Amino acid sequence: xxxxxxxxxxxxxxxxSPLSLECTVEGTSNPNLYWYRQAAGRGLQxxxxxxxxxxxxxxxxxxxxASRPQDRQFILSSKKLLLSDSGFYLCAWAYGGxxxxxxxxxxxxxxx
Amino acid sequence: xxxxxxxxxALRLQEGESxxxxxxxxxxxxxGLFWYRQDPGKGPEFLFTLYSAGEEKEKERLKATLTKKExxxxxxAPKPEDSATYLCAVQRWGGxxxxxxxxxxxxxxxx
Numbered sequence: 612x613x614x615x616x617x618x619x620x621x622x623x624x625x626x627x628s629p630l631s632l633e634c635t636v637e638g639t640s641n642p643n644l645y646w647y648r649q650a651a652g653r654g655l656q657x658x659x660x661x662x663x664x665x666x667x668x669x670x671x672x673x674x675x676x677a678s679r680p681q682d683r684q685f686i687l688s689s690k691k692l693l694l695s696d697s698g699f700y701l702c703a704w705a706y707g708g709x710x711x712x713x714x715x716x717x718x719x720x721x722x723x
Numbered sequence: 724x725x726x727x728x729x730x731x732x733a734l735r736l737q738e739g740e741s742x743x744x745x746x747x748x749x750x751x752x753x754x755g756l757f758w759y760r761q762d763p764g765k766g767p768e769f770l771f772t773l774y775s776a777g778e779e780k781e782k783e784r785l786k787a788t789l790t791k792k793e794x795x796x797x798x799x800a801p802k803p804e805d806s807a808t809y810l811c812a813v814q815r816w817g818g819x820x821x822x823x824x825x826x827x828x829x830x831x832x833x834x
Contacts, residue, residue, distance in 0.1 A: 643820065654727070654824035655767070655810070670821060701766050710755040710814055712822060714766035 613638035615715040617702050623721045630675075630689040632718050634702030637683065642704040644685040645712060646677055649699040661685060662707065697722045725750045729811050729825035736801055736832050744796040744828045746811030756794050757822060758787050759810040767810055801832045 614637045624630060636642050646658040657670045659677035667677050674693060678686045685702055699719050703712040726749045736742055748756065755774055759767035771780045773789040780787050784805065786797045796809055808829045812822035 645821075652826070654826045655812075655822070656824075657819070657821040660820060668819060670819060703766075705820070711757065711769055711772055713769055714759075717764075717766045719764070 613704070613713070615702060615704055615713065617700075617715040617718050619718060620716065621719045621721075623723060624692050625723055626694055627691045630687070630692050630696070630720070632687040632700055632702075632720075634685040634687075634715055635683055636704045639683070639704070639706070641682060641707060643707055643712075644679065645703040645705070646685065646687050647701045647703060647714075649701060649717075651698075655701065659687070692722045694722050696720065725813060725815055725823040727811055727813055727823055727825035729809075729828050731828060732826070733829045734831070736798075736830070738802055738832055738834050739800045741797070741799045741801070743798070744809055744830070746794040746796070746825060747792060748794070748811070748813045750813045750815045750823070752816040754814045754816045756789055757812045757814070758785075758794070758796055759812065761808045761810055761827070763808075770809075798830070801830075803832045803834050806830055806832045 616635050643662050645660045647655045649655045661667050661679045675689050699717050701717045702715040705712045728747045730745045755772050757772050758770040761767040771787040776791045778789050784799050788795045808827040810827045812824040
């Protein structure tokens with residue numbers, strides 16, 4: 612069966628500090644991978660998605676970036692965090708060509 | 724622009740009291756409509772995908788239906804463990820595979 616991991620589970624960072632969130636998927640090959648953010652009072656918003664190693668598409672302009680160094684690894688980064696980057700970050704995966712996306716446990720990020 | 728509106732924002736039910744959650748959507752070319760369940764502090768859990776008007780899917784006490792403008796999640800004889808936020812999302816053809824989510828309906832089932 613497939614499993615998706617995210618870490619860390621929670622993170623408190625000062626404004627202006629860097630960020631690295633990691634997501635890994637087990638039990639499948641060549642998945643599509645996604646980063647979403649869930650802010651208070653708002654729906655989940657797609658930030659980035661990837662259909663393969665090194666292939667990243669951005670949905671929303673921001674100070675975040677994403678990378679996919681390995682088939683089942685997806686990383687969300689920032690060089691300098693803003694207060695507005697606080698939120699619940701969710702990684703998801705899907706079989707290529709299929710619609711359903713399956714979400715990880717999430718990372719709660721608080722920027723102070 | 725694709726839009727999803729869920730109502731009500733919050734719903735309180737007594738155990739065994741059946742009800743429905745609504746998801747109204749606007750999308751140019753629906754590829755799929757999705758229902759998820761989200762418990763506090765956790766990632767969404769996939770429930771159903773609906774593809775075309777008239778389609779219905781069931782899982783335990785939940786049944787999802789779809790028309791050309793909205794979807795309903797019917798909850799029959801709910802139990803306290805059904806308490807969660809239920810999210811609706813749409814995906815359109817020719818897009819980036821992104822899911823456009825509504826803000827959710829927070830369901831509380833009291834024993």
